[in-house]
Amino acid sequence: MTGHLAVVGLGPSDARYLTPEAGAALADAQSLYGYAAYLDRVPVRADQRRHASDNREERARAAEALKDAAAGGRVALVSGGDPGVFAMAAAVCEEIERGPQNWRALDLTVIPGITAMLAVSAKIGAPLGHDFCALSLSDNLKPWTLIERRLDAAAGAGFVIALYNPVSRARPWQLGKALERLRRHLPPATPVVFGRAVGRTEENVSVVTLDEANATAADMATLIIIGSRDTRVVLRAGKTPLVYTPRAAVEVNA
Amino acid sequence: MTGHLAVVGLGPSDARYLTPEAGAALADAQSLYGYAAYLDRVPVRADQRRHASDNREERARAAEALKDAAAGGRVALVSGGDPGVFAMAAAVCEEIERGPQNWRALDLTVIPGITAMLAVSAKIGAPLGHDFCALSLSDNLKPWTLIERRLDAAAGAGFVIALYNPVSRARPWQLGKALERLRRHLPPATPVVFGRAVGRTEENVSVVTLDEANATAADMATLIIIGSRDTRVVLRAGKTPLVYTPRAAVEVNA
Numbered sequence: 001m002t003g004h005l006a007v008v009g010l011g012p013s014d015a016r017y018l019t020p021e022a023g024a025a026l027a028d029a030q031s032l033y034g035y036a037a038y039l040d041r042v043p044v045r046a047d048q049r050r051h052a053s054d055n056r057e058e059r060a061r062a063a064e065a066l067k068d069a070a071a072g073g074r075v076a077l078v079s080g081g082d083p084g085v086f087a088m089a090a091a092v093c094e095e096i097e098r099g100p101q102n103w104r105a106l107d108l109t110v111i112p113g114i115t116a117m118l119a120v121s122a123k124i125g126a127p128l129g130h131d132f133c134a135l136s137l138s139d140n141l142k143p144w145t146l147i148e149r150r151l152d153a154a155a156g157a158g159f160v161i162a163l164y165n166p167v168s169r170a171r172p173w174q175l176g177k178a179l180e181r182l183r184r185h186l187p188p189a190t191p192v193v194f195g196r197a198v199g200r201t202e203e204n205v206s207v208v209t210l211d212e213a214n215a216t217a218a219d220m221a222t223l224i225i226i227g228s229r230d231t232r233v234v235l236r237a238g239k240t241p242l243v244y245t246p247r248a249a250v251e252v253n254a
Numbered sequence: 255m256t257g258h259l260a261v262v263g264l265g266p267s268d269a270r271y272l273t274p275e276a277g278a279a280l281a282d283a284q285s286l287y288g289y290a291a292y293l294d295r296v297p298v299r300a301d302q303r304r305h306a307s308d309n310r311e312e313r314a315r316a317a318e319a320l321k322d323a324a325a326g327g328r329v330a331l332v333s334g335g336d337p338g339v340f341a342m343a344a345a346v347c348e349e350i351e352r353g354p355q356n357w358r359a360l361d362l363t364v365i366p367g368i369t370a371m372l373a374v375s376a377k378i379g380a381p382l383g384h385d386f387c388a389l390s391l392s393d394n395l396k397p398w399t400l401i402e403r404r405l406d407a408a409a410g411a412g413f414v415i416a417l418y419n420p421v422s423r424a425r426p427w428q429l430g431k432a433l434e435r436l437r438r439h440l441p442p443a444t445p446v447v448f449g450r451a452v453g454r455t456e457e458n459v460s461v462v463t464l465d466e467a468n469a470t471a472a473d474m475a476t477l478i479i480i481g482s483r484d485t486r487v488v489l490r491a492g493k494t495p496l497v498y499t500p501r502a503a504v505e506v507n508a
Binding site for chain 1: 263265269270271272273274275278312336337338339340341343344345346347348350351358359362364365366367368369372373375376377379380381382383384385386387388389390395396397400403404406407408410411412413486488489490491492493496498499500501502503504
């Protein structure tokens with residue numbers, strides 16, 4: 001078996017975030033698989049086959065890419081951000097575990113990328129400057145009660161929280177509920193960062209307080225960072241405030 | 255004031271991880287600041303001044319870079335990995351908050367990089383494939399009791415845990431204590447990934463179970479990922495096993 005599968009992180013929507021390693025993997029591929037919106041970010045080359053799929057078909061997309069590689073193809077499966085963070089690398093591993101034995105013998109590479117929380121954090125200062133967690137608000141693949149339990153645990157213990165997948169057409173109420181839940185643990189003045197479409201022309205990163213944070217400000221392209229009790233805001237005349245979490249943390253009694 | 259400060263994430267120790275955005279910021283700088291080991295990764299150019307400092311002098315280094323920029327310099331302050339994750343971006347924000355008012359008017363850019371947990375995760379599969387947290391084990395800047403509380407909260411609620419700064423010459427016992435603490439919450443077979451020096455020739459990424467995990471396997475260049483109850487290992491003949499956390503999670507009773 002001489003095939004190869006690279007699961008490639010493109011980072012946020014701009015070529016300035018694409019690492020040389022990711023660029024080389026894309027250039028080396030004979031066929032490219034991915035959600036159409038991510039695949040559109042890879043420059044077209046006549047000698048590469050392209051297989052675009054819908055956002056929801058992660059398992060099927062992973063299986064198709066694995067089949068192609070098992071047949072000897074040099075395959076790249078693209079992912080926005082980092083493929084290991086709520087993205088395609090886990091779907092590929094799931095398919096390898098469930099699939100035919102020869103998929104385990106495949107040459108597999110996962111190529112990391114700048115994930116959304118790092119890009120948003122950089123735009124506003126350093127809100128992830130101390131202990132933090134990343135949590136998907138999608139209850140398609142886990143019960144809502146578990147999401148609430150994780151919000152309680154993270155906020156109660158003083159982690160900054162990055163929320164992925166905050167909202168979608170099929171999940172309109174989850175972010176509002178999550179903000180409500182977080183208000184039980186955190187002071188009203190806790191900074192909340194809304195980062196939208198980083199790297200695109202419509203990019204927008206803003207900061208509000210937890211008591212004024214409104215779920216309607218988010219859409220599918222938004223990443224939200226909820227500060228801890230330690231997170232600070234530095235006002236700057238004529239500029240977006242800086243938001244950061246100091247390197248030193250003190251014990252709090254929740 | 256025409257100066258500019260870019261806080262630049264170099265990613266792991268290999269140029270294949272350096273984003274075009276970071277490369278451009280380094281090329282644009284008149285002076286470079288950083289911990290010596292990171293600064294050594296930036297190609298020398300005769301027209302750039304270099305200011306190397308010791309690992310521990312983060313606040314002083316940030317202040318020096320800010321002073322230089324406030325005097326009109328185009329300054330790059332380099333960080334390994336991502337500058338926003340247990341690194342220089344928070345130190346710069348702290349100095350801006352404490353420093354003279356004109357530092358707030360400075361043109362400041364933070365440029366994200368591939369942080370260690372993403373690089374280690376990619377090397378072994380997708381252990382960060384679902385909800386996870388990043389926690390620094392250094393008790394230089396927070397009490398050990400708070401670290402224990404965060405370990406309890408994260409493991410109890412089912413987060414995968416990435417441990418930064420697991421050990422140093424001055425902090426020899428913390429990782430052993432942390433592993434002991436995690437054994438209260440997680441089954442003995444929970445996968446633990448030790449990722450060392452990713453991107454360097456001595457790179458080594460391995461997986462053991464929580465009951466056999468030994469703190470002496472780690473040093474200052476190690477990043478550790480502790481799985482959740484959902485994290486799985488896929489054995490592959492003649493290859494490193496894959497470790498991944500499925501996209502779907504089920505409720506657990508701790």
